[in-house]
Amino acid sequence: MSQVRVRFAPSPTGFLHIGGARTALFNWLFARNKKGIFVLRIEDTDQERSTKESEDVILRAMKWLGMDWDEGPETGGDYGPYRQSERLNIYKEYAQRLLGEGKAYRCFCTQEELDLQRQEAKEKGEFQGYTGKCRDLTEDQIKEYEAQGRKSVLRLRINEDEEIVINDLCRGMINFSSNEFGDFVLVKSDGFPSYNFAVVVDDMLMKISHVIIGDDHITNTPRQVMLYKAFNTKVPEFAHIPMILGNDGSRLSKRHGATSVEEYRDQGYMKDATVNYLSLLGWSPKNDQEIIEVDETIKRFSLEDVSRSPAVFDNTKLKWMNGQYIRNCEMDTLITEVSPFIDKEKYEIENKEWLAKALKIAREHMTLLTDINEQLTYFFDKTLDKTLNEEILKIFEKESAFIVVDEYIKRLEDLEADKFYYEPLRDNLKVIMNEHNIKGKDLFMPLRVALTYSTSGPGVYPMLQVLGKEHSIDRMKEFVQKVRKSNSLEA
RNA sequence: GGUCCCUUCGUCUAGUGGCCUAGGACACAGCCCUUUCAAGGCUGCGGCACGGGUUCGACUCCCGUAGGGACUACCA
Numbered sequence: 188m189s190q191v192r193v194r195f196a197p198s199p200t201g202f203l204h205i206g207g208a209r210t211a212l213f214n215w216l217f218a219r220n221k222k223g224i225f226v227l228r229i230e231d232t233d234q235e236r237s238t239k240e241s242e243d244v245i246l247r248a249m250k251w252l253g254m255d256w257d258e259g260p261e262t263g264g265d266y267g268p269y270r271q272s273e274r275l276n277i278y279k280e281y282a283q284r285l286l287g288e289g290k291a292y293r294c295f296c297t298q299e300e301l302d303l304q305r306q307e308a309k310e311k312g313e314f315q316g317y318t319g320k321c322r323d324l325t326e327d328q329i330k331e332y333e334a335q336g337r338k339s340v341l342r343l344r345i346n347e348d349e350e351i352v353i354n355d356l357c358r359g360m361i362n363f364s365s366n367e368f369g370d371f372v373l374v375k376s377d378g379f380p381s382y383n384f385a386v387v388v389d390d391m392l393m394k395i396s397h398v399i400i401g402d403d404h405i406t407n408t409p410r411q412v413m414l415y416k417a418f419n420t421k422v423p424e425f426a427h428i429p430m431i432l433g434n435d436g437s438r439l440s441k442r443h444g445a446t447s448v449e450e451y452r453d454q455g456y457m458k459d460a461t462v463n464y465l466s467l468l469g470w471s472p473k474n475d476q477e478i479i480e481v482d483e484t485i486k487r488f489s490l491e492d493v494s495r496s497p498a499v500f501d502n503t504k505l506k507w508m509n510g511q512y513i514r515n516c517e518m519d520t521l522i523t524e525v526s527p528f529i530d531k532e533k534y535e536i537e538n539k540e541w542l543a544k545a546l547k548i549a550r551e552h553m554t555l556l557t558d559i560n561e562q563l564t565y566f567f568d569k570t571l572d573k574t575l576n577e578e579i580l581k582i583f584e585k586e587s588a589f590i591v592v593d594e595y596i597k598r599l600e601d602l603e604a605d606k607f608y609y610e611p612l613r614d615n616l617k618v619i620m621n622e623h624n625i626k627g628k629d630l631f632m633p634l635r636v637a638l639t640y641s642t643s644g645p646g647v648y649p650m651l652q653v654l655g656k657e658h659s660i661d662r663m664k665e666f667v668q669k670v671r672k673s674n675s676l677e678a
Numbered sequence: 679g680g681u682c683c684c685u686u687c688g689u690c691u692a693g694u695g696g697c698c699u700a701g702g703a704c705a706c707a708g709c710c711c712u713u714u715c716a717a718g719g720c721u722g723c724g725g726c727a728c729g730g731g732u733u734c735g736a737c738u739c740c741c742g743u744a745g746g747g748a749c750u751a752c753c754a
């Protein structure tokens with residue numbers, strides 16, 4: 188069996204869309220599963236809308252998600268160049284070939300003429316495609332048009348009554364009749380190739396074996412098949428994968444919120460979670476597994492298991508999944524991924540060891556990487572809100588609250604700094620518990636509040652461990668002082 | 679309008695004629711765990727679009743109907 192070669196071919200007219208990313212992902216997964224080649228090709232034949240910035244953004248997003256390509260811009264390869272704007276001479280050559288063989292012809296119709304034609308056809312309820320007005324122009328007519336300075340396009344001469352069968356890898360046989368298609372444009376009047384023409388020339392020359400693409404292209408495929416036939420060349424396999432929809436069931440777009448991959452990255456989604464979620468949109472490992480790491484996805488991926496129906500993008504589930512990754516990934520991974528989100532103005536992270544300690548607590552309370560700053564407030568005096576609200580004061584209406592904190596401070600002062608880990612911290616508190624018969628909420632709440640000025644948040648022991656001896660004691664002392672002062676003012 | 683595609687809980691999905699009283703996950707509700715908030719565990723809520731066939735037997739096969747979507751460009 189010949190080598191599997193697939194491609195992802197975005198047009199650089201904006202960011203990498205979530206839907207595009209999923210298409211890229213399925214191509215990439217398929218290539219890696221088959222030990223094939225993943226080609227990245229930039230389809231920048233739309234002179235108006237294509238930009239280099241957009242290309243950069245797309246490549247960056249691809250890299251972020253970990254989809255590496257074997258051939259493409261920056262990487263090169265044997266079938267380059269990989270930007271369509273750099274392949275113009277190639278398209279020209281192949282256009283010439285079709286023209287020479289009479290399989291394509293020049294059309295001098297103006298936009299206005301075509302619009303009018305289409306309008307009339309629409310009113311009569313007739314076929315709206317190009318009807319072939321310029322199909323059989325004589326040499327003289329062509330010369331005359333040229334003399335008038337009219338621009339021309341190149342159109343494919345489509346055979347009548349031809350059956351076009353696509354054997355789709357995801358959905359089986361799809362039949363079309365050539366009569367449903369007008370002679371479509373291959374080369375635009377600006378000399379640039381049209382989408383379908385460039386795609387076919389490139390896929391053919393780049394020896395693409397499988398075209399995996401969104402099913403919104405399903406009606407483009409028969410056109411491409413006709414072109415392959417015109418070139419007398421082998422037609423690749425096709426797999427049309429379902430689209431991704433917004434929560435209202437329509438095509439995913441800006442009004443559904445974030446749709447660009449980098450937006451998700453910036454919002455604090457981890458790349459592995461994003462890839463995991465995307466891979467489960469239209470594909471299933473066929474067991475009850477939800478969290479599935481990419482290596483295993485590669486192993487199990489197959490086009491036959493791709494569903495045929497569109498999937499609604501569900502942010503809530505992605506969030507849940509992101510939380511799973513934050514809580515369960517390697518600490519080193521978490522440190523790497525979360526670091527860019529830490530507000531450096533507010534928080535000076537001493538070192539990696541300290542951050543790891545803090546993250547051990549913080550990760551339990553995070554859904555997005557951006558949640559880190561909210562979690563970090565507990566550990567820094569600069570940002571901690573030290574307001575004594577009613578809830579806090581209420582806890583210290585009980586005398587026992589003061590006993591707990593005061594006694595614990597005393598005991599901690601006698602505890603060596605390197606003993607600030609779970610067992611010693613617990614044992615010291617136990618003594619207080621037993622001596623004063625204070626337990627449960629009455630025991631822990633005062634301490635938590637003294638350490639964090641909050642009735643919710645990290646557990647007491649982890650908090651002490653992260654703050655360390657000196658800082659813990661200072662904080663509690665300061666707190667007790669403030670409460671006493673507040674109480675005396677009231678009295 | 680035409681052509682094509684799609685249709686299992688609100689959402690993502692498992693299901694390839696009997697294993698289905700339709701399984702899992704997110705969300706939601708309740709309970710448990712617990713020093714708080716989370717996390718975690720358990721339970722519940724909730725679905726085969728509809729109508730005809732085929733068959734001893736249909737979520738599964740066929741045909742209609744309805745609904746949704748895509749395309750119908752010198753945009754990709």
